[in-house]
């Protein structure tokens with residue numbers, strides 16, 4: 001299995017491309033910006049993009065979807081509870097306009113992307129013979145999910161290296177995110193955590209961090 005990180009605008013978002021070498025299936029997790037590099041990497045590895053999976057509905061995780069629909073179409077799956085946030089994406093872009101305009105060589109997409117499937121949490125996805133499980137982790141948004149593929153967790157904006165996602169945006173809830181973090185900390189310690197922004201971590205690293213804080 002190849003997991004390749006692409007760091008994309010607008011906010012140093014991590015988009016993860018997973019390729020199963022035996023089946024040539026590929027899955028993209030989050031899609032922040034038009035990214036010719038991702039398409040090139042797919043071609044170089046003779047991989048077929050099977051799905052695009054979205055961890056939550058914030059615009060900085062979905063603004064590349066229109067480009068992919070055009071260049072390399074694959075069905076897009078996003079959490080049903082974040083449908084409202086996605087439909088209000090343009091308001092969030094408007095509110096963040098000054099920040100977005102200050103990013104060099106960057107023009108935000110101003111068309112709401114098409115989501116082919118809004119999923120509830122009892123769904124899973126196949127890549128080759130492997131299963132990508134959905135773990136519901138509300139708190140950053142009410143629909144936020146993490147995706148678990150074997151011993152790798154794609155944690156969106158729920159768990160970051162020594163940190164966690166903000167809860168002051170619409171549908172954010174601090175009590176909920178702490179419950180979600182507790183749930184993630186119960187995963188096997190060796191689980192590698194690949195977040196939506198910043199450095200990767202492990203469950204063991206985060207257990208030590210939170211343990212040390214509580215002492």
Ligand SMILES: [Zn+2]
Pocket residue numbers: 056058140157165
């Ligand atoms: Zn977010």
